[in-house]
Amino acid sequence: MNKQHSPAALRNRTPIAQILEDILPESGSVLEVASGSGEHVTHFARHFPQLTWLPSDPSAEARSSITDHLQESDLSNCLPPVKLDASDPKWPASLPRGTELHAIVCINMIHIAPWQACLGLLDGAAELLPAEAPLYLYGPYRRAGDHTSESNAAFDAQLRQRNSEWGVRNLETVCEEAQDRGFRLDKTVEMPANNLSVIFRRTAAAQR
Numbered sequence: 062m063n064k065q066h067s068p069a070a071l072r073n074r075t076p077i078a079q080i081l082e083d084i085l086p087e088s089g090s091v092l093e094v095a096s097g098s099g100e101h102v103t104h105f106a107r108h109f110p111q112l113t114w115l116p117s118d119p120s121a122e123a124r125s126s127i128t129d130h131l132q133e134s135d136l137s138n139c140l141p142p143v144k145l146d147a148s149d150p151k152w153p154a155s156l157p158r159g160t161e162l163h164a165i166v167c168i169n170m171i172h173i174a175p176w177q178a179c180l181g182l183l184d185g186a187a188e189l190l191p192a193e194a195p196l197y198l199y200g201p202y203r204r205a206g207d208h209t210s211e212s213n214a215a216f217d218a219q220l221r222q223r224n225s226e227w228g229v230r231n232l233e234t235v236c237e238e239a240q241d242r243g244f245r246l247d248k249t250v251e252m253p254a255n256n257l258s259v260i261f262r263r264t265a266a267a268q269r
């Protein structure tokens with residue numbers, strides 16, 4: 062058994078699914094970047110049976126956990142996990158040939174990876190998503206450079222101590238980078254435990 066369990070994923074999957082209900086298309090394929098344990102994608106595939114889900118993670122342990130969760134849940138609308146490192150500029154080529162995406166979801170990744178992973182995520186999403194398709198990000202953010210809570214500031218310090226390239230990102234900086242790649246900010250939604258849902262929509266043409 063390689064199944065991993067994330068208490069945070071169990072806590073936030075229901076509020077996240079409530080936001081996804083409003084933004085995901087009625088049909089099509091959704092890529093999850095950084096699926097981790099696989100508990101989100103399993104939950105979402107059950108919650109949104111009309112969509113096809115494609116989990117991914119660069120970590121072999123994570124992919125093994127995702128596979129185990131999926132096997133146990135016996136879902137027919139979730140594909141096997143793909144090895145995908147968002148900081149690799151060629152990551153769109155990691156997807157199964159002919160994949161057409163209608164949305165991308167990425168939960169709690171951009172602060173626990175080098176900044177290049179956030180930029181690579183935006184680059185690849187811009188390449189793959191059609192106009193108006195959503196890119197959904199979830200996690201803690203600084204706003205106008207400031208932390209939104211003491212607990213987020215402490216978490217940021219812990220992250221930076223573990224890896225100097227990690228850290229809670231500034232929302233406005235992420236928005237600027239997204240805009241440069243042809244996304245507009247659709248909305249942000251405050252979530253439990255000082256997290257944010259950040260929803261971008263692909264505009265017709267990228268500016269880069």
Ligand SMILES: C[S@@+](CC[C@H](N)C(=O)[O-])C[C@H]1O[C@@H](n2cnc3c(N)ncnc32)[C@H](O)[C@@H]1O
Nearest residue numbers: 070095096097120146147148168169170174178
């Ligand atoms: C904190 S975990 C979050 C997992 C899951 N999304 C969740 O919320 O439970 C961070 C995940 O990001 C993945 N990750 C780290 N660097 C990445 C990268 N460059 N590209 C894609 N995923 C990455 C890790 O392997 C790990 O599974």
